[in-house]
């Protein structure tokens with residue numbers, strides 16, 4: 408699928424985000440676009456971790472995945488993704504849970520993940536929309552467990568594709584995945600203007616030295632890691 412095809416997918420296939428559920432954004436669509444370009448989804452058993460509205464899972468199904476399993480810790484997101492799948496008549500197995508629950512269903516051919524990754528002053532806790540983006544002080548509260556778990560969740564030769572920001576330490580993501588004997592590459596790096604969360608958090612990010620003064624763009628980074 409090209410970006411233009413995703414625009415069509417986005418508008419005509421009507422993936423709705425309920426209140427309190429992450430509205431698919433640039434990061435969601437960049438991940439889908441790169442997964443499509445990589446050509447790894449067709450015929451694959453796919454895990455969409457952190458599914459939100461189910462946008463990535465539904466895109467994977469539309470790319471010809473053999474099976475799609477999706478997880479989220481938010482009950483609102485699970486209900487929303489299930490409803491979107493039902494409305495579109497697409498078979499996606501949406502479950503409440505996270506890495507340990509996915510491990511019970513391994514192995515997968517492909518893992519796609521758009522996790523929460525924005526550095527946050529407080530460690531995210533409880534329920535609420537902030538759980539979709541708050542990643543703890545270094546942005547890595549979900550990224551690190553993902554990098555730890557990916558190798559074990561995948562079949563040999565399987566592929567992880569994940570998206571996050573330049574402010575969430577992509578170098579650490581790559582190093583962690585390499586340390587798990589995976590072949591790692593940057594599939595995409597694309598600049599976007601700050602959205603509302605980054606705009607609201609910019610002063611704190613500057614204060615802790617994660618952001619240059621007056622900068623109001625970020626690079627989204629899609630990393631691909633293949634299990635040997």
Ligand SMILES: C[S@@+](CC[C@H](N)C(=O)[O-])C[C@H]1O[C@@H](n2cnc3c(N)ncnc32)[C@H](O)[C@@H]1O
Pocket residue numbers: 429430431432434435436456457458459460461462463478479480481484504505506520521522523538539540549
């Ligand atoms: C940035 S949103 C991405 C949603 C969707 N994949 C997309 O691209 O539009 C991140 C999602 O991760 C979920 N989440 C946060 N921590 C999680 C965890 N430990 N395990 C599973 N899901 C989690 C949030 O509830 C939220 O729905």
